[in-house]
Amino acid sequence: MSHHTQLSRATRTTGESTGSPFAPHSEADVETMLQAIDAESVEELFDIPSSVRFDGEFGIDAASEQEVVRQVAEVLGRNDSATEFLGRGRYDHYVPSLVDHLADRSEFLTSYTQYQPEITQGFLQALFEYQSLLVELTGLEVANCSMYDAATALGEVATLSQRVRSVTGDRVLVPDVLRDERRAVLENYVSGASLAVEEYPTTDGVVEPDALEDVLDGDVALVYVENPTTTGLIQEHLEEIGEHLAEADAMFCLGSDPVALSLLRTPASIGADAVIGDASVLGLGTAYGTSLGLFACKEEYLRQVPGRLVGASQDESGHRAYTLTLQTREQHIRRERATSNICTNQAWVALRTAIHAAVLGPDGLVDLAKNCHRLPEALARELDEIEGIAAPVRDGYHFREFRASVEPDVADLVSELYAEGFAVHATDADTIQICVTDANENQAEELVAAIEEVVA
Amino acid sequence: MQRHEQAVWDETGSEGYEPLLSEKDRTTVDVDYEELPDDLTRETLELPALSEPEIARHYTRLSQMNYGIDSGPYPLGSCTMKYNPKFTEDVAARTEAAVHPDRPEESVQGTLQLYHELQESLGRIGGMDAVTLQPPAGAAGEFTGILVAKAYHERNGEGERRSEVIVPSSAHGTNFASAAMAGYDVVELPGDDDGRIDLEALRSAVGEETAALMLTNPNTLGLFERDIEEIATVVHDAGGLLYYDGANLNALLGRARPGDMGFDIMHYNVHKTFATPHGGGGPGAGPIGVTEELRPFLPSPQVEARDGRYELVEPEHSIGKVHGAMGNWLVLIKTHAYIRRLGDSGLRDTSAKAVLNANYLASQIDLEIPFGPFHHEFVASAGERDAADFAKRMLDYGVHPPTTKWPEIVSEALMTEPTEAESKTTLDQLAGAFNAVASEDEETVAAAPEKTSARYIDQTSAARNPHLSWHALSDDA
Ligand SMILES: Cc1ncc(COP(=O)(O)O)c(C=O)c1O
Numbered sequence: 001m002s003h004h005t006q007l008s009r010a011t012r013t014t015g016e017s018t019g020s021p022f023a024p025h026s027e028a029d030v031e032t033m034l035q036a037i038d039a040e041s042v043e044e045l046f047d048i049p050s051s052v053r054f055d056g057e058f059g060i061d062a063a064s065e066q067e068v069v070r071q072v073a074e075v076l077g078r079n080d081s082a083t084e085f086l087g088r089g090r091y092d093h094y095v096p097s098l099v100d101h102l103a104d105r106s107e108f109l110t111s112y113t114q115y116q117p118e119i120t121q122g123f124l125q126a127l128f129e130y131q132s133l134l135v136e137l138t139g140l141e142v143a144n145c146s147m148y149d150a151a152t153a154l155g156e157v158a159t160l161s162q163r164v165r166s167v168t169g170d171r172v173l174v175p176d177v178l179r180d181e182r183r184a185v186l187e188n189y190v191s192g193a194s195l196a197v198e199e200y201p202t203t204d205g206v207v208e209p210d211a212l213e214d215v216l217d218g219d220v221a222l223v224y225v226e227n228p229t230t231t232g233l234i235q236e237h238l239e240e241i242g243e244h245l246a247e248a249d250a251m252f253c254l255g256s257d258p259v260a261l262s263l264l265r266t267p268a269s270i271g272a273d274a275v276i277g278d279a280s281v282l283g284l285g286t287a288y289g290t291s292l293g294l295f296a297c298k299e300e301y302l303r304q305v306p307g308r309l310v311g312a313s314q315d316e317s318g319h320r321a322y323t324l325t326l327q328t329r330e331q332h333i334r335r336e337r338a339t340s341n342i343c344t345n346q347a348w349v350a351l352r353t354a355i356h357a358a359v360l361g362p363d364g365l366v367d368l369a370k371n372c373h374r375l376p377e378a379l380a381r382e383l384d385e386i387e388g389i390a391a392p393v394r395d396g397y398h399f400r401e402f403r404a405s406v407e408p409d410v411a412d413l414v415s416e417l418y419a420e421g422f423a424v425h426a427t428d429a430d431t432i433q434i435c436v437t438d439a440n441e442n443q444a445e446e447l448v449a450a451i452e453e454v455v456a
Numbered sequence: 457m458q459r460h461e462q463a464v465w466d467e468t469g470s471e472g473y474e475p476l477l478s479e480k481d482r483t484t485v486d487v488d489y490e491e492l493p494d495d496l497t498r499e500t501l502e503l504p505a506l507s508e509p510e511i512a513r514h515y516t517r518l519s520q521m522n523y524g525i526d527s528g529p530y531p532l533g534s535c536t537m538k539y540n541p542k543f544t545e546d547v548a549a550r551t552e553a554a555v556h557p558d559r560p561e562e563s564v565q566g567t568l569q570l571y572h573e574l575q576e577s578l579g580r581i582g583g584m585d586a587v588t589l590q591p592p593a594g595a596a597g598e599f600t601g602i603l604v605a606k607a608y609h610e611r612n613g614e615g616e617r618r619s620e621v622i623v624p625s626s627a628h629g630t631n632f633a634s635a636a637m638a639g640y641d642v643v644e645l646p647g648d649d650d651g652r653i654d655l656e657a658l659r660s661a662v663g664e665e666t667a668a669l670m671l672t673n674p675n676t677l678g679l680f681e682r683d684i685e686e687i688a689t690v691v692h693d694a695g696g697l698l699y700y701d702g703a704n705l706n707a708l709l710g711r712a713r714p715g716d717m718g719f720d721i722m723h724y725n726v727h728k729t730f731a732t733p734h735g736g737g738g739p740g741a742g743p744i745g746v747t748e749e750l751r752p753f754l755p756s757p758q759v760e761a762r763d764g765r766y767e768l769v770e771p772e773h774s775i776g777k778v779h780g781a782m783g784n785w786l787v788l789i790k791t792h793a794y795i796r797r798l799g800d801s802g803l804r805d806t807s808a809k810a811v812l813n814a815n816y817l818a819s820q821i822d823l824e825i826p827f828g829p830f831h832h833e834f835v836a837s838a839g840e841r842d843a844a845d846f847a848k849r850m851l852d853y854g855v856h857p858p859t860t861k862w863p864e865i866v867s868e869a870l871m872t873e874p875t876e877a878e879s880k881t882t883l884d885q886l887a888g889a890f891n892a893v894a895s896e897d898e899e900t901v902a903a904a905p906e907k908t909s910a911r912y913i914d915q916t917s918a919a920r921n922p923h924l925s926w927h928a929l930s931d932d933a
Contacts (some may be wrong), residue, residue, distance in 0.1 A: 116851060403819060
């Protein structure tokens with residue numbers, strides 16, 4: 001019956017075929033199928049008025065797999081191979097091989113949202129375990145199984161603050177050092193809600209309770225605090241901040257990530273109502289911004305949570321089994337009154353994050369996080385020895401990164417370092433920011449040498 | 457008839473099937489760290505501590521308890537679950553692709569070139585003048601597109617007045633939700649008896665308040681909106697914009713383009729049309745294309761080519777950002793590779809085979825299909841049966857069932873989209889599964905599924921008494 005396949009498959013792989021290499025039909029199949037539906041040709045199946053038919057060309061030539069691989073490799077090869085000491089909200093840690101090998105199993109990768117839980121228990125359980133990981137890390141009761149990224153998660157938490165009854169205000173306060181990208185996304189997310197985004201002053205990202213209190217009033221719906229800050233500092237007054245915000249009836253959202261949360265005070269213990277952040281620091285890394293929005297909150301907001309939630313239930317045989325739950329919050333049921341428009345999410349990245357965390361285990365996570373404190377502290381001390389460099393800019397406890405003030409012109413310094421093969425951030429007219437983790441620490445000595453040379 | 461039994465790992469003593477990681481081990485470590493003050497660190501961390509071989513087996517078993525496209529047909533209507541070519545995974549995994557988003561533009565020329573090429577090819581495929589790749593999924597593309605429409609009307613001094621977005625009742629839930637998120641009142645447009653837009657209803661719905669009409673074409677019944685040009689005129693005459701939901705673009709590839717039909721804004725659903733894997737729910741990507749007139753409102757930054765170099769440029773009246781970086785970059789690489797692999801001829805063949813497959817499959821099943829002529833998908837009715845029960849029983853035949861109970865215009869809807877990537881043999885199997893279930897007695901159907909890793913799962917109690925983490929499970933125990 002499939003006598004034709006040998007020949008046709010062989011021609012298809014050369015890329016010269018006139019058809020899709022991924023449509024398995026032989027000509028004989030097409031004939032039989034057309035007969036079955038009483039059609040002369042495939043063309044006549046298209047009920048499209050001739051006035052809107054397209055008979056032009058896109059000008060895209062078909063290519064063999066080998067050619068495409070070569071082309072893409074060639075194009076991507078135009079990226080410089082700099083050693084990155086970049087952070088400011090996006091971080092690389094070594095991702096164990098096991099993560100790729102397991103997450104790439106095609107039963108996971110090629111499946112979709114678990115609308116039929118009986119046949120997708122595996123992914124549901126993995127997502128349930130991911131949610132559990134975040135519950136442990138944050139101390140909050142609820143975590144969803146993903147948002148697109150930290151910026152959209154921040155947008156979602158802002159609109160949530162407007163829906164919960166315990167909060168009445170309409171101002172969303174964000175730190176003055178918040179990344180522009182996050183601020184810009186937040187502005188768009190609240191554009192349909194009557195919320196105004198405002199900055200509060202910080203000292204290099206560190207929140208001073210008094211300064212925050214000055215801008216607090218009964219109109220504040222949400223205060224967003226990052227720990228660690230965009231500038232790499234660990235917050236020191238979170239408990240006090242939590243108390244102030246509770247008094248002001250404002251929601252308290254903390255921005256963090258799973259590695260930092262393995263070591264730092266749990267958000268629940270300082271009174272945070274919600275946590276957002278980039279969870280892909282485990283499992284994926286910076287990936288030019290492909291990410292995983294972490295979203296966790298208190299149980300009292302459960303019915304207002306955006307995105308998908310996996311819950312444990314039972315199947316007919318009495319076994320525990322998992323299913324998407326509380327779906328009446330979601331767009332496919334609630335439509336314009338849904339808690340969010342999100343449908344396709346970042347589930348596969350969550351799977352990767354869960355596997356990475358499992359490989360590290362609790363000891364590995366804590367060690368990784370301790371390293372995130374030791375490495376920048378050590379590197380800052382070394383740089384501080386160099387004439388013309390003062391590091392860190394601010395005393396305090398650092399996590400993964402720190403700022404350094406430099407005497408030479410920052411733009412020149414950064415581009416000269418770049419010429420030496422190192423990428424660092426230029427943060428303002430006289431400071432740079434450097435991020436060091438297990439992913440680049442082996443190059444730290446070379447960076448120090450390069451800075452020494454450039455500054456000299 | 458195909459038989460299939462999904463893996464079941466059922467350990468004695470475990471309440472569930474494959475035990476949770478936390479049931480295999482729970483280790484509490486004291487978080488002692490002398491280099492930070494005590495009040496800055498947590499006290500303990502309690503998580504499973506398992507060896508690599510144990511973890512490998514855990515997730516391998518979980519994968520066996522999961523069903524993907526590579527396991528069998530997955531005709532989930534509106535989702536375009538087609539084969540995901542493996543080479544695209546390899547190109548996306550290249551180390552040169554894994555750069556930090558804050559790298560200066562001169563150091564990521566390769567990335568920006570690929571972005572630019574993809575912007576261009578998507579523009580041509582959709583007949584749109586400018587494309588942004590930033591939205592991380594289809595719904596995010598809708599939100600972005602509606603924000604663009606809003607910015608455009610505001611710029612024309614009509615921001616206040618144009619407060620409504622019209623959405624046909626058969627549209628996907630995200631259309632309604634995205635418009636509402638952008639601050640619009642949603643006006644629901646009932647369909648006509650043929651399952652298409654009712655022009656009269658549309659004429660009376662549009663007006664000075666109309667900001668946009670969101671439309672899927674072919675619509676969710678698989679029908680082409682034949683009056684599309686008239687629809688465009690009605691909306692445009694009222695001063696509104698026409699938005700195209702690209703979920704169903706697979707049906708039109710190379711044969712008709714939203715831009716030529718009068719759409720001003722569209723999103724591409726690359727995890728559908730361009731075969732990037734759905735990853736158990738995501739990530740996808742939802743680039744949007746717009747007309748020249750709307751180009752200045754696109755999110756920032758756009759990638760532009762100047763003298764052989766690629767630059768990041770902020771459009772003049774940009775709406776700002778809809779994602780913290782440049783969208784789901786890894787997914788975009790796969791999209792680019794897929795489009796290059798297929799080229800014009802492959803893209804055109806894709807729509808041909810997708811439509812042929814849907815028509816052929818429909819002809820082989822013994823259920824009523826009330827609306828036609830359909831294209832890449834059709835909506836059958838489970839008739840007297842509950843569509844959800846019907847779907848559960850299909851699982852026992854080793855196939856993924858269609859989307860159920862939507863669109864609501866078909867009672868007990870089974871929305872079926874086989875895609876171009878299934879062979880005639882597989883379609884015959886799939887038809888066999890439909891027909892077997894259709895002919896089975898009530899009791900057999902009600903007892904389903906029997907061949908899946910888990911049996912019928914109680915959704916109601918999951919929602920009534922939520923257990924969302926292993927902590928919640930042990931609190932209850
Ligand atoms: C018709 C339609 N529109 C929009 C969407 C939303 O796309 P996404 O899930 O990528 O956000 C979907 C699919 O989920 C859809 O089927």
